[in-house]
Structure formats: C-alpha cells, structure tokens
Amino acid sequence: MDDMKRDLGDLALFGGRAGFLQPLLVGRPNPVDRARLFARLTWALDNQWLTNGGPLTQEFEQRIAHVAGVRNCVATCNATVALQLLAHAAELTGEVIMPALTFAATAHAVRWLGLEPVFCDIDPLTGCLDPQQVRAALSPRTRAVLGVHLWGRPCDVDGLEKLAADAGIRLFFDAAHAFGSTSAGRPIGRFGDAEVFSFHATKVVHSFEGGAVVTDDDELAHRVRSLHNFGIGLEGVSSAGGTNAKMSEASAAMGLTSLDTFEEVVRHNRKNHEHYRTELSGVPGVTVVGFDENEQNNYQYLIVEIDEEISGLHRDLLLDVLSAENVVAQRYFSPACHQLEPYRSRRETHLPHTERLSARVLALPTGSTVSREDIRRVCDIVRVAATHGGELTARRRRASPGGRWRTPHATAGFQQTRVG
Known part of the structure; x- marks a missing residue:
C-alpha cells in the first residue's frame, strides 16, 4: 500500500489516513538487555x-x-x-x-x-x-x-x-x-x-x-x-x-x-539525525539543528527550526498536523521559563533571542526504537505541510478562526516528558 503523503488532502488533519497506527513519541525510553x-x-x-x-x-x-x-x-x-x-x-x-x-x-x-x-x-x-x-x-x-x-x-x-x-x-x-x-x-x-x-x-x-x-x-x-x-x-x-x-x-x-549499550544507542541516534537531514534537505523553512562535527554528541534530540516567513507555517500548526498523524512531537522549550508562572509575574524580562528560538523549534521522534522508515514517513508529513504552508494555514484559519497555534505563549504549558 502506498502510504506516501503528497498533498494536503493526504494529511489526517484534512481527512487522510493517519501516518502511524500507534503513537510515535519523543522521549520513549531506549530498550535495554x-x-x-x-x-x-x-x-x-x-x-x-x-x-x-x-x-x-x-x-x-x-x-x-x-x-x-x-x-x-x-x-x-x-x-x-x-x-x-x-x-x-x-x-x-x-x-x-x-x-x-x-x-x-x-x-x-x-x-x-x-x-x-x-x-x-x-x-x-x-x-x-x-x-x-x-x-x-x-x-x-x-x-x-x-x-x-x-x-x-x-x-x-x-x-x-x-x-x-x-x-x-x-x-x-x-x-x-x-x-x-x-x-x-x-x-x-x-x-x-x-x-x-x-x-x-x-x-x-x-x-x-x-x-x-x-x-x-x-x-x-x-x-x-x-x-x-x-x-x-x-x-x-x-x-x-x-x-x-x-x-x-x-x-x-x-x-x-x-x-x-550507550555507544550503540548514540550510533543509532546519529544515523537517525543523518536520515532526518537528508529527508528534510531543501524543504522550505525547515532546518534540522546541527551539531559540531568536531565534537562528540549523544544525538539524543532531533530538533527542527520552523521559519514561518519562508514556509508560511507556524511551528504550532505543524505540531497539530503531526499530532493528527499520531506523531507526538514536542516544543523544547516553549514557553520559556521567564514566560511561565511563577516567574512571569515576579520580574518583567524580555529575552529576544530566547523568545524567537523557543517559538520556532520542535523536537521530532528519535532514539533506538525509531527506524529509518519511521523517519521517512514523518518527513513526508513535514514536507507536505511546509511545502503547502500558506494554503494549510489559510484552510486551518477558515476551519478554526484564531487557531491556537497563533497564541502558544498564552495557552501552552510544558508537554515534554523530560524532567530533572
């Protein structure tokens, strides 16, 4: 069965078949022996x-x-x-x-x-x-x-x-x-x-x-x-x-x-990172956050940055698109701490670089339970959404005036599974 997403009509948000039967999660524990x-x-x-x-x-x-x-x-x-x-x-x-x-x-x-x-x-x-x-x-x-x-x-x-x-x-x-x-x-x-x-x-x-x-x-x-x-x-x-x-x-x-199994998990994570970069290369307004190749990294996080000015797609609307496909992505970290209580009302703080980046980044699923095929299917969804970002945004606005992706700082709490 051809499950590739090609246009907006294929997205689950608009009635298409969901890309995954079971939720594909950010932060799922790596299996052990x-x-x-x-x-x-x-x-x-x-x-x-x-x-x-x-x-x-x-x-x-x-x-x-x-x-x-x-x-x-x-x-x-x-x-x-x-x-x-x-x-x-x-x-x-x-x-x-x-x-x-x-x-x-x-x-x-x-x-x-x-x-x-x-x-x-x-x-x-x-x-x-x-x-x-x-x-x-x-x-x-x-x-x-x-x-x-x-x-x-x-x-x-x-x-x-x-x-x-x-x-x-x-x-x-x-x-x-x-x-x-x-x-x-x-x-x-x-x-x-x-x-x-x-x-x-x-x-x-x-x-x-x-x-x-x-x-x-x-x-x-x-x-x-x-x-x-x-x-x-x-x-x-x-x-x-x-x-x-x-x-x-x-x-x-x-x-x-x-x-x-730490080294084995890191190797798998790095391959996943490479697959994401390859699959999303050239997708308008979507950048996979990179790491210094001269340094070691555990590649635990797969972070993409969404430029709405280029793609016409807000990060939180992409989050909704993925959620409908059973892909549970996460905002890392949005709102930022200074925008949350009990800190927001204690001291007025404006951090332009923090606010800009926190509103644009999204963590996509990776880890040893995520396969190359999983990544291909996730990237198909992201590619369709970003390539048709303007049309997608217009359709969602007509369906939900004042859509919630427009005011993430006013309504969104931390959804991450990461805790200290």
Whole structure:
C-alpha cells in the first residue's frame, strides 16, 4: 500500500489516513538487555543491599565519572535534587543567573531553596548562555551562574569560566542533555565547579529515574555526598541539615545496563539525525539543528527550526498536523521559563533571542526504537505541510478562526516528558 503523503488532502488533519497506527513519541525510553538487568537485580536481592550506596551504585558512579573525566560522581534519585544538593553544598544565597530556554526544573530547583533565578538571554547560534549577556545581568546579589548545555550542545565554557573567575562567583552546569558530549574535545562533566547529569527514563542513559553531581572539587563532592544522606559524615552543622537523595540499587542496575549499550544507542541516534537531514534537505523553512562535527554528541534530540516567513507555517500548526498523524512531537522549550508562572509575574524580562528560538523549534521522534522508515514517513508529513504552508494555514484559519497555534505563549504549558 502506498502510504506516501503528497498533498494536503493526504494529511489526517484534512481527512487522510493517519501516518502511524500507534503513537510515535519523543522521549520513549531506549530498550535495554532485560537478561542483564534482571541478573543485576537478582544479584542485589541476593546480596540484600538495596540502597545506601550499595555496590551497584558505587560501580555506576565510577563509570559515570570515567565518561565525564572527573574524580567524583555522586549518584542521586533525580537531577532536580542533584541541583539542589549542589546549591546547598556551595552555600549559595541571593541570585543565580541561568537561561530561560530550559526545562522548568532548572529554575524550580533554585527557587525551591529560596534563591532567585535571574534569566539571561542566549547566543542565538547555540541556544546556550551568552557570556556577554551574563555579564550584563551581574548584580551585587549574584552568587552563581548555572549554564545549560541545550540539546547536548556545549555552552561557551571558556567564556563563562573566565567571567565567573573575574566576578568571584560559582559556575555550575545543568548537563541533563549532554552526557557523553564534548567541548573542545573535553568531556562535558568537567567544567565549572560541578555539573549535573540526568538519568531520567527519557535520557540516552537512564536509571528509570536518577541524576548525578560530577566534579573534580573533592571538598564539594564530600559535602554533596554527605548532604544526600541526611548530612552524615559532614563535620559541623549544615544549615540544610541534609536530605535523602540517594540512588537505589535497582536504579543503579538499570543505569549500568543502559550504559552497556550507550555507544550503540548514540550510533543509532546519529544515523537517525543523518536520515532526518537528508529527508528534510531543501524543504522550505525547515532546518534540522546541527551539531559540531568536531565534537562528540549523544544525538539524543532531533530538533527542527520552523521559519514561518519562508514556509508560511507556524511551528504550532505543524505540531497539530503531526499530532493528527499520531506523531507526538514536542516544543523544547516553549514557553520559556521567564514566560511561565511563577516567574512571569515576579520580574518583567524580555529575552529576544530566547523568545524567537523557543517559538520556532520542535523536537521530532528519535532514539533506538525509531527506524529509518519511521523517519521517512514523518518527513513526508513535514514536507507536505511546509511545502503547502500558506494554503494549510489559510484552510486551518477558515476551519478554526484564531487557531491556537497563533497564541502558544498564552495557552501552552510544558508537554515534554523530560524532567530533572
């Protein structure tokens, strides 16, 4: 049966057959070798050491530290708590400068501790913090900068490290997207004072749910490790007291099993990225966001940028088109954090580069469960929609005056499955 989409009448939005019988999702977990996982779980059960820094967690920490090129890794129950532990261990107060183009957990983790997130604009080419914009945002209350390696693309780590040193403030990185990526040939994980990884189920390496703080600062690592276990082992009294943020042996078993296939998953992701670029080459107003070929990347995210001026198609209308075809794409990240409550009403902030990029980008399905044929069919849909963008927009307007894709910032919440 010929299932190729050729014109608007073939789109499910206008009565055509849906491109997929089952939903094709962004962020579907990569499968693991169940025999290996169950063997590790059985060993943990037989060993009767199920949490509190057991052997599997220790092995997981060692392997993560090796990939990151650092001496210390403290595994945690999730990455949001890892960010909070890091802020506590560094005894931060006042303001923390960060990008708004990130998942809300980055800002929430800081605000939950009584710190003030200060949102800063990005470099429009990388989507990451612009050191010049950070410098302009510095105030007497600034105590740290928290960069985000967006979609695995590294921040300007040299520029941010120099700025932090000059200002005498801490520098941390949310590396939730960037495990296995590099900057100037050096592994993500060894920059700033410390970095935080996420091993949530949607990540390229996952532990069901989990995170980690990685650093070469031995004292900082000691404080994080103590605080993640009720403050045990920390001399003196911490104002935080400590909490329970440990990774369980079951999560470590999954993390180790996921690590076993990490390189294979990255190779598959990279091939998927190449297939998308080939299929969407020449499609008007649609650009696959690229990565520096001189650097390593985990290719976990397949991001396209939609230029409405060229295609006549708004990003959110394309989202509707794909949804009707059973392709569950996602906005990464829109609205940006400064456009969301509780931040929008606390401080008026205008970030033109952030707002422009967040309104144009869309994550398409990739990962080891997505095949080349899946990609061909997704790209057929995108090609028809973008090639006939003006006509598609006009038809949708007639059917739904004031269509919701026109006001995404007023109505849309985060739909991503990515959490810290």
